[in-house]
Amino acid sequence: MEPSQREDELEAVFLLIRDCQQQPSTRDLASVLKRPDEEVASDLKMLALEGDVMLGDDGTVALTPQGQELGMRVAKKHETLQCFLSEMLGMDRSSASNEACLLEHTVSDETIDRLGVYIKAPRQHRHQWRGGQEEDPCMIHCPLSALTDFKEGDDVIVSMILGQERAQRLLDLGVVPGERVRIKRKLANQALVIQVKGCDVALSPEVAASICVEPLK
Amino acid sequence: MKFALIGNPGVGKSLIFNQLTGLGVEVNRYPGTVVTLERGNVCFKKEKIEVIDLPGIYSLDGSTDEEVLVRGFLEKRDADALIAVLDATKLERNLYLFLQVAEYSLPMVVVVNMMDEAERTGLSIDTERLSKHLGVEVIAVAAVEGRNIDLIIPKTISSAHPPQTQVPYDHHIEAALKSLEKTLSTPRHKNLLGLLGMSGDPLLRDSAASIAEEIGQRHQMSVHQIIATNRHNFSRQLASDTVTIGRRKRSFDLDSILTRTVPGIPILCAIIVLMLLSVFIIGSWMERIIVSVFTTYVIGPFATLGLSPLAGQIGLSLLIALQAGFGIAFPFVFTFYLALSLLEDSGYMTRAAFLADRVMHRLGLHGEAIIPMVIGFGCTVPAVMSIRILKTRREQTIAAFLITMIPCSARTVVIAGIVAAFVGIAWAFSVYLIVLMLIILTALVISRVTPGEQFGMIVDLAPLRRPRPGLVLAKSWIRIKEFLFIAMPVLVITSIVLGILQYTGTIDTFQQVVAPVMTTLFGLPAYTSTALLFGVFRKELAFETLAVLAGNANLAAVMSGVQLYTFAIMSVLFVPCVSTIAVLYRQLGARIAILASVYSVALGFFIGALINLLMK
Numbered sequence: 120m121e122p123s124q125r126e127d128e129l130e131a132v133f134l135l136i137r138d139c140q141q142q143p144s145t146r147d148l149a150s151v152l153k154r155p156d157e158e159v160a161s162d163l164k165m166l167a168l169e170g171d172v173m174l175g176d177d178g179t180v181a182l183t184p185q186g187q188e189l190g191m192r193v194a195k196k197h198e199t200l201q202c203f204l205s206e207m208l209g210m211d212r213s214s215a216s217n218e219a220c221l222l223e224h225t226v227s228d229e230t231i232d233r234l235g236v237y238i239k240a241p242r243q244h245r246h247q248w249r250g251g252q253e254e255d256p257c258m259i260h261c262p263l264s265a266l267t268d269f270k271e272g273d274d275v276i277v278s279m280i281l282g283q284e285r286a287q288r289l290l291d292l293g294v295v296p297g298e299r300v301r302i303k304r305k306l307a308n309q310a311l312v313i314q315v316k317g318c319d320v321a322l323s324p325e326v327a328a329s330i331c332v333e334p335l336k
Numbered sequence: 337m338k339f340a341l342i343g344n345p346g347v348g349k350s351l352i353f354n355q356l357t358g359l360g361v362e363v364n365r366y367p368g369t370v371v372t373l374e375r376g377n378v379c380f381k382k383e384k385i386e387v388i389d390l391p392g393i394y395s396l397d398g399s400t401d402e403e404v405l406v407r408g409f410l411e412k413r414d415a416d417a418l419i420a421v422l423d424a425t426k427l428e429r430n431l432y433l434f435l436q437v438a439e440y441s442l443p444m445v446v447v448v449n450m451m452d453e454a455e456r457t458g459l460s461i462d463t464e465r466l467s468k469h470l471g472v473e474v475i476a477v478a479a480v481e482g483r484n485i486d487l488i489i490p491k492t493i494s495s496a497h498p499p500q501t502q503v504p505y506d507h508h509i510e511a512a513l514k515s516l517e518k519t520l521s522t523p524r525h526k527n528l529l530g531l532l533g534m535s536g537d538p539l540l541r542d543s544a545a546s547i548a549e550e551i552g553q554r555h556q557m558s559v560h561q562i563i564a565t566n567r568h569n570f571s572r573q574l575a576s577d578t579v580t581i582g583r584r585k586r587s588f589d590l591d592s593i594l595t596r597t598v599p600g601i602p603i604l605c606a607i608i609v610l611m612l613l614s615v616f617i618i619g620s621w622m623e624r625i626i627v628s629v630f631t632t633y634v635i636g637p638f639a640t641l642g643l644s645p646l647a648g649q650i651g652l653s654l655l656i657a658l659q660a661g662f663g664i665a666f667p668f669v670f671t672f673y674l675a676l677s678l679l680e681d682s683g684y685m686t687r688a689a690f691l692a693d694r695v696m697h698r699l700g701l702h703g704e705a706i707i708p709m710v711i712g713f714g715c716t717v718p719a720v721m722s723i724r725i726l727k728t729r730r731e732q733t734i735a736a737f738l739i740t741m742i743p744c745s746a747r748t749v750v751i752a753g754i755v756a757a758f759v760g761i762a763w764a765f766s767v768y769l770i771v772l773m774l775i776i777l778t779a780l781v782i783s784r785v786t787p788g789e790q791f792g793m794i795v796d797l798a799p800l801r802r803p804r805p806g807l808v809l810a811k812s813w814i815r816i817k818e819f820l821f822i823a824m825p826v827l828v829i830t831s832i833v834l835g836i837l838q839y840t841g842t843i844d845t846f847q848q849v850v851a852p853v854m855t856t857l858f859g860l861p862a863y864t865s866t867a868l869l870f871g872v873f874r875k876e877l878a879f880e881t882l883a884v885l886a887g888n889a890n891l892a893a894v895m896s897g898v899q900l901y902t903f904a905i906m907s908v909l910f911v912p913c914v915s916t917i918a919v920l921y922r923q924l925g926a927r928i929a930i931l932a933s934v935y936s937v938a939l940g941f942f943i944g945a946l947i948n949l950l951m952k
Contacts, residue, residue: 288398291395291432306693310793318796321703325790
């Protein structure tokens with residue numbers, strides 16, 4: 120069995136257990152991996168021999184501490200890489216995910232740790248706000264400072280806008296790189312009213328967080 | 337001759353259009369979309385001129401229905417001249433759209449509207465200078481006062497010509513445009529569209545895409561951003577050369593109270609409750625009058641005609657459908673539209689969206705979704721029509737499900753007529769509470785299972801203005817016409833089908849078949865199944881039919897409190913009416929329409945059975 124295949128399978132088991140809160144069956148696993156049931160079943164037997172998984176009598180799969188450790192590490196690599204590729208480098212989500220699937224098997228732990236720190240660094244002091252959904256590991260964040268880092272009455276200069284689709288609407292309203300923007304109102308949930316080109320524009324927190332700005336000197 | 341008005345939303349285009357053409361407006365649905373175009377005619381020196389009001393847009397580069405429509409209109413060169421309407425108080429941002437339109441080189445004139453407001457805020461605009469820069473005639477107008485409106489048509493006829501202005505793009509973009517022009521011999525504005533990835537021509541799109549990518553890499557910025565920045569910078573230059581900012585008179589800024597959490601949110605709640613209450617009170621008063629007039633002067637005489645039973649039944653069903661349509665359309669929906677247009681024209685609606693953003697996020701939506709939600713309290717049909725303001729399919733789906741559950745004015749009639757009248761006011765409120773809780777629960781579940789991404793709110797806050805009565809009326813009129821256009825045919829057809837079923841005795845058979853279910857599962861008398869069935873056709877018919885079938889207007893005499901309560905909740909939850917299903921189908925397709933309907937039937941049955949079980 121290829122190491123990358125082992126990692127893929129443990130990652131899939133890990134994600135299924137994490138997201139569904141129960142132990143998956145061989146069939147669940149096969150449908151996630153998009154491979155035939157028998158193949159997955161025989162792979163699982165080999166993984167059981169290596170001490171990565173435990174097979175229940177009812178056909179469910181559980182992870183041993185060793186398998187848990189490896190599955191979690193690969194899943195984390197995948198999320199970090201996908202986030203970096205789609206949000207920082209601007210790839211679309213599905214190709215970023217496919218690319219992450221290939222890279223996750225070769226990238227070193229150190230690279231992933233450093234990437235994770237790089238992506239997360241600016242968000243430690245922001246986003247107390249939570250949406251109705253579980254936190255998206257890839258919610259768009261600016262590598263520098265975002266509009267949401269400033270307070271009511273501040274003047275800032277737009278330096279970059281992340282996320283292609285939203286950006287178009289913002290561009291049309293005059294939120295372009297180099298433009299001076301004033302924060303007119305900031306609610307507790309980080310929703311903003313900004314003044315740009317003499318007009319007031321209301322923004323959701325996640326939109327405001329995707330606008331990178333610099334303070335006006 | 338054919339002229340078209342083009343401009344940003346909220347520049348007073350509709351007001352100018354109404355002043356030019358009067359109220360004889362024709363609304364056209366543009367094929368394949370839900371965007372409407374308004375057309376009207378002006379007579380000038382015995383010549384008939386058609387004027388078209390294009391939907392308000394911020395730019396020509398987007399992919400909303402409105403932007404696609406306007407782009408297609410310009411592409412076809414379907415007008416003899418364009419009248420570009422700009423807002424004097426926001427000239428810089430308005431010029432951004434003008435510069436894009438100018439690239440199509442159609443004959444045009446520029447109308448700078450809201451000169452009165454600009455003067456009040458201390459702005460003065462040198463229209464002659466602007467005219468020189470843009471290379472077209474510029475007319476200074478104050479539509480609210482009617483100032484210079486009469487100049488628009490004569491000047492457009494005499495001096496509309498293609499603008500002489502051109503945005504100086506970044507030199508890489510200019511080089512790309514030139515090389516595309518040389519290799520493919522396509523015009524400049526098409527090449528720009530190509531660079532932005534929006535050309536319909538595959539050859540141009542492909543060759544432009546590779547150039548765009550290269551430029552994007554070199555600048556570390558997408559071509560969209562570069563082009564937008566160039567245009568904005570040029571419009572800033574133009575604006576700063578023509579606008580002088582004088583001393584601004586200090587006036588009280590209402591936004592300092594309206595957009596804060598406190599007192600903004602209490603004010604928002606108060607406004608919505610007040611609006612719904614007044615619509616309900618005025619509506620039920622008007623409905624009584626319309627229904628009684630209709631009964632005495634139309635249905636009464638019809639019954640004495642002595643037609644054959646089948647013809648009589650069909651005729652009666654037709655009349656009942658018309659009565660139902662007008663009985664709900666004018667009293668409730670029209671009054672509601674008046675209130676809504678008032679809120680929209682005053683600019684308050686955009687503030688409501690801002691304040692509601694937080695709550696809407698919890699439901700998997702964002703601030704702008706409050707508009708369809710509020711409309712839903714009036715009537716579900718226009719509410720579903722308005723969900724297209726939400727950008728993603730995910731948001732539209734969630735909103736559609738929730739809207740079909742919101743108690744519309746017809747459902748309010750059921751709650752008031754059955755529960756409030758015979759069980760108690762407190763119980764009537766408990767119905768609302770239950771529905772509200774179910775809406776929140778539904779939202780929490782479907783926002784997790786609906787695939788797709790959230791777009792987030794980006795709303796241009798409209799300036800607060802005193803609404804113009806004429807415009808509010810015109811807007812409501814156009815909307816009610818749209819409502820009648822969708823709802824009426826559905827009402828008439830369903831009514832006739834139900835009439836025929838009743839004539840052939842199918843309904844009685846149906847009643848007998850489902851009788852055991854009704855009694856054992858819900859503890860309701862057999863005839864309530866027919867009343868529920870009629871409720872599918874029009875919600876408050878459930879109540880009226882029930883009274884007829886029970887043979888007693890005092891429902892408390894024939895049904896127990898629990899039975900009335902169960903019936904009311906079931907008919908409130910149970911299936912959005914047929915008109916809603918029709919409009920769901922048109923907006924979101926058969927799958928969502930069926931899912932939403934099946935869900936509400938299941939929910940209605942489930943809650944009905946649950947109450948019966950708990951209260952027995």
